[in-house]
Amino acid sequence: MQLSSISSSHARGLLAGAAALLLLAVSPVFAQRHLEKQFTVLAHPLVTLHNPSGKVIISSWDKPTVKVVADHDSPKIAVEAQQVDNRVDVVTHLLSDNISPSELHTNYVITVPEDAELQIHSDSGSLNISNILGDMTVETIAAGIEAENIGGYLVVQTVGGAFQCMRCTGRIEVHSISGDIRLIDDHSSNIFAQTSTGSILLDGDFLANGIYRLKNYSGPINVRFSPGDSFDVEATSLYGKVDNQAKLVPPRHARRRPPHFAQTLFGSFNQGRAKLEISSFNGIINIHKRD
């Protein structure tokens, strides 16, 4: 009897749960909270994303298809993904003026062909982008960005978000105000990184004829080199310090005259094949041997 009562109650619970799931499945509100779409594209498609807040993961596959999966919890926002010619636009729309920051949160998983070009705008949250060969521009305010195996021209602009690029091979241009910048194991011939109060780490290859320019106001700038590297270096900290472990010979190439009051360092390491320009307003510049 006892057993029968429990079974009956359990069965009623299951039925109620199933009914609720059925209602949710046909509800338009539920439909808004999960989106999954695929678009067939040609070579070099452009994918744009505009998302106020959330976690975004973008990676590539070998199909000529862009797949967008989005999830959020709020009925006050809606996700739209649509194709126009060879472009796929993904946007998080705000459906109300009265939305709290937590209600803005939308997570995306986007898979694109590896030759896709990306234009990403995300205010806060995080961005993880990997294995893309096309060019991309990424703009964030507070969102941090982690990029890996990027082959195209990468332009990044953040206000306070940190940026990290690992094993990137294309041209890299990063601007931030207080975000830290980490460039690790990159094989790029052209890097420009600027942050005001954030730190900069350059720990990658110096390619022959490559140009590497690092600039900040007050954070530390750390450069790592190996004995086999070859570069000309010009490092100036107007009110800070330069700490160098590279055995330099007088520069082989012409240089600008340094300000008399600044800490400066000029010279060639090995044949001086790459060019390394580092400047800081009052931060410390460390040019140290790789461990």
Next chain:
Amino acid sequence: MAPMHCREFLQFAADWMEGRRTPAAVSHLTGCSGCRALLADLEAIRRAAALFPEEQPSPRLWPAIKAQLHAEGLLRAPRPAWRERFAAFGALRPALAGAYLSLIIVGAMLLGANSKFSRANDRALWFQSTERTVVPLAVELRSAEKKTMPVLQSEDNDVTATLNRNLAIVDNMISLCEKGVRQHPQNEMMRDYLYSAYQQKADLLATVADSEGR
């Protein structure tokens, strides 16, 4: 009524441009040809900015300007890009158009000053020249900030906190760089840092303005 000096008048210049005029400022302007010239420059910039169409400018605009500045030797290459803010996400807010126009003018003048004044050793001349170039931009940015900041006061979240914190950072940088330029007005690197700080402020205000519509 205590007489107003040029430096004090400059603090009021943004208000003056908005039509808010105090008797002390009117009195100072009557007797100061330098400040009258400055206001005339600001007015010219505002008139030019007003002619800007509100739609997004062509993405080719900045490359064309940059190419011209390079051709005239006014821009050293390679130089950190201006990030093509004109062609970036979102439309450029009209309130910032004047500030960006000023940035172009100031950029050309500050970066071109090396050749123009290379034989001038007078530190005071250098300082006056730099200040005359930079002040209109500072006024434009202050004016743009006044119009933009209410956007940031209305919300309290991660994005707003980040924008507020970074505006304070940039303002501090501008202050440090201005001090540096006052001490070493002939130093090209110092002027470059000051210019970069102004540029960052303009970009940041544009980001704030863009965030209004989100």
